[in-house]
Amino acid sequence: MGALQTALLYLILLHTCSIAVNDDEWKSATATYSKEANDSIITEGACGYGDLHKISYGKHSAGLSSMLFNRGSTCGGCFEVRCVDHILWCLQGSPSVILTATDFCPPNYGLSSEYGGWCNFPREHFEMSEAAFAEIAEKRADIVPVQYRRVKCEREGGLRFTVSGNSYFYQVLITNVGLDGEVFAVKVKGSKTGWIPMARNWGQNWQCNIDLKGQPLSFEVTTSSGRTVTSYNVAPAKWQFGQTFEGKQF
Structure with missing residues (x-):
């Protein structure tokens, strides 16, 4: 077998193995x-x-x-x-x-x-x-x-945070998440607080029992693969329940 034939056979085998690996997924x-x-x-x-x-x-x-x-x-x-x-x-x-x-x-x-x-x-x-x-x-x-x-999830724009709740029950819905798409952990920070871990309420709604009114809000979001992105001062101090704010993207 000549050198050219050997090279062609190698490429064919490499291509076949590549297809097999992809099909295994x-x-x-x-x-x-x-x-x-x-x-x-x-x-x-x-x-x-x-x-x-x-x-x-x-x-x-x-x-x-x-x-x-x-x-x-x-x-x-x-x-x-x-x-x-x-x-x-x-x-x-x-x-x-x-x-x-x-x-x-x-x-x-x-x-x-x-x-x-x-x-x-x-x-x-x-x-x-x-x-x-x-x-x-x-x-x-x-x-x-x-x-x-x-x-991987391909998204346009940044993560979106939709705020709901009341004075002592704060909830945020997180959407438009790139990369894994799955949110594993969330923290929120006001201008008068440190980083506060949030608990999953249901679906992609996350909650904490603290009054954050009147404070600009920052979020730290971690996906299921362990990647974390932090969006500082996403919501201004005068944010209102029902509003949606856009942060960074993975």
């Missing part, structure tokens, strides 16, 4: 869709995001079965999903779509996990918007086999 699951107004899967969900179009997740959002939802810690995480192994329902070439975890798909143990109880434990299942589902499969399908993998 994919895991098997199933997917269905739910038709909602404005192409969103839902406007109020278990992650607490509210209007998904307003926070820019929109149609590319999904409800996850309990195996994937992980009691809400997966909220904001991003998944690449593609329809596979179904000649009638999967679109040609198995195109993929990037989804954000925004809701919980509850189990229905009154129905078989093979028909109707698609989110029953221990199934891994995505409940998508109709518009997102149509990007990977025929809408005539009721359920399709898919493969998925975790991917």
Whole structure:
């Protein structure tokens, strides 16, 4: 075998190994869709995001079965999903779509996990918007086999902090999180306080029982991979409940 042939064989083997490594990243699951107004899967969900179009997740959002939802810690995480192994329902070439975890798909143990109880434990299942589902499969399908993998979240602009609560119950909803997408820990700091750890209330709503009115606010956010970003003086001293402020991005 000549030097050129040896080099070509090496490149072919290298390419094949690379494909195998990438394919190993994919895991098997199933997917269905739910038709909602404005192409969103839902406007109020278990992650607490509210209007998904307003926070820019929109149609590319999904409800996850309990195996994937992980009691809400997966909220904001991003998944690449593609329809596979179904000649009638999967679109040609198995195109993929990037989804954000925004809701919980509850189990229905009154129905078989093979028909109707698609989110029953221990199934891994995505409940998508109709518009997102149509990007990977025929809408005539009721359920399709898919493969998925975790991917980095690509976001425009910085982290968004939406403040709610009252004088002695302070809560912040954190959205538009890049990188992992999942928030693991949050701290808040007023001009008259040190850094105060916040507890997860539900979804991506974080709380602490302290009066922060009249103080400019800073936030320290840590993702599930351990990356931390600090946004100083995000909210001015005259912030009001219901307002949203933008900080740094990962």
